Amino acid sequence: MAQAGGAVPAAAAASAAPSLSFAQAQQLLLSNSDQLAAAARAVESARLRRAGVQGLGGPSVAVTGMAYRYAASADIDLDPARQALGGIVSMLPPPLGGAISQLPQLPPNYTLERQDARAAGSVSLLWPLYIGGLGDAVRSGFAAQADEAQADASADAQGVQSVLVQRYFGAQLAERAARLREAALATVREHDAAAERMLATGVISRLERLQAQAALADAAQQARKARDEAQLAATALARTLKVVAPLRPSSPLFVASQPLPALQGFIDAALARHPGLSKVQAKRREAAALHDAQEALRKPQVLGFGLSDIRTGGGKPNWVAGVAVRWTLWDSVDRDQLAASGQRKIEQAELTEQQARSDIALLVEKNWLAVEHARTQYLAQQAQEDLARELLRLRDAGQREGTGTLLEWMDARVNLAKVQTERAQTAHQYIQALAALLQSTGQSDAFGRYMAEADIQIPSDAP
Numbered sequence: 001m002a003q004a005g006g007a008v009p010a011a012a013a014a015s016a017a018p019s020l021s022f023a024q025a026q027q028l029l030l031s032n033s034d035q036l037a038a039a040a041r042a043v044e045s046a047r048l049r050r051a052g053v054q055g056l057g058g059p060s061v062a063v064t065g066m067a068y069r070y071a072a073s074a075d076i077d078l079d080p081a082r083q084a085l086g087g088i089v090s091m092l093p094p095p096l097g098g099a100i101s102q103l104p105q106l107p108p109n110y111t112l113e114r115q116d117a118r119a120a121g122s123v124s125l126l127w128p129l130y131i132g133g134l135g136d137a138v139r140s141g142f143a144a145q146a147d148e149a150q151a152d153a154s155a156d157a158q159g160v161q162s163v164l165v166q167r168y169f170g171a172q173l174a175e176r177a178a179r180l181r182e183a184a185l186a187t188v189r190e191h192d193a194a195a196e197r198m199l200a201t202g203v204i205s206r207l208e209r210l211q212a213q214a215a216l217a218d219a220a221q222q223a224r225k226a227r228d229e230a231q232l233a234a235t236a237l238a239r240t241l242k243v244v245a246p247l248r249p250s251s252p253l254f255v256a257s258q259p260l261p262a263l264q265g266f267i268d269a270a271l272a273r274h275p276g277l278s279k280v281q282a283k284r285r286e287a288a289a290l291h292d293a294q295e296a297l298r299k300p301q302v303l304g305f306g307l308s309d310i311r312t313g314g315g316k317p318n319w320v321a322g323v324a325v326r327w328t329l330w331d332s333v334d335r336d337q338l339a340a341s342g343q344r345k346i347e348q349a350e351l352t353e354q355q356a357r358s359d360i361a362l363l364v365e366k367n368w369l370a371v372e373h374a375r376t377q378y379l380a381q382q383a384q385e386d387l388a389r390e391l392l393r394l395r396d397a398g399q400r401e402g403t404g405t406l407l408e409w410m411d412a413r414v415n416l417a418k419v420q421t422e423r424a425q426t427a428h429q430y431i432q433a434l435a436a437l438l439q440s441t442g443q444s445d446a447f448g449r450y451m452a453e454a455d456i457q458i459p460s461d462a463p
Contacts, residue, residue, distance in 0.1 A: 057135030132299030
């Protein structure tokens, strides 16, 4: 009897936990997910890079300024000048030559020293008039990288949504299983008390009493295990949403009794919206842009340029302007091999895209069939639940009339909880298969619509 005491306080604590709808969980996920925030930063970074190169190939103007101080020293040899001057004096008339000879003589050498401080500035202009399409290739490459980052962010969003579905409805399933086990435990406990009284009055044997006690102990163990699993699932959901307290999911498990729309529609949606395909296509455009950039380097380049001094003291500045043409006739890099490599990269991306289309179509069909199998299985299990209910009703009547044993009733009650738990598990499989199907088609954001349209709702406290 003491073994069964912990289930009721645990159930009361679970009921006191804050309730949370699936739509509220989605909002919390969008606000608190580090993975989504990181993906958003990556997209923004790629977009800024793309915007940063939009003007590539336009003119650029630069200002250059410098200030400097210098000191120069030079030793000048004057002997050749002295000898030449002596020869000239000897050829002059004596009176004139004598007068010149009285002048101071040139020294044999002279040391010239000079130092000063200067400042200079200039303005330069460089304008690529024709670079063979290199600018367009670079811009195209950055645009493809931005698309790839967006595809990765979409894939992250789809994946995070699927994880939320797993954690949220996993917690809902665990809560329903715990409540079914606890309800079964409560009724088994009542009949165990009745068995104690019946033993005291001699209505049942000691063996039947021991069987009732064993059934109670087993029911208590199953209820305690189910409640622990429910608490663990609630904690996992809270940590996924980055909240402190455990949460109680309020949106019920669900199943749609009507079949899904045609498979081909889901395949078409996947081929149009799957982020994996978008990433492969972006990779193909990146390869094409790299190939175009390599081809642009084969072509001549025409550049306009200009340079002018900056003068502050008046006077006309020095300037130069012109056009330069550069065409590489031979290079140590084998451009043909690089071009062939780029072409193979494009072909690789195209083949990868074809394979991805085939794989995605197969994945969509697999997930579509999984949804349909879970749906039909849930509907088929209705007969098993009806049988379990009827068996319990008969065992209950038999016990009241004295034609059945207490152990048979307990077994029937536990069996009903087991069948109901299995149906809830099937509903959970339906939900997970539906989330996987929508993720594989790039439509995870449509999960709420399918949930709202489902005509079978299974709350955690449903009988």
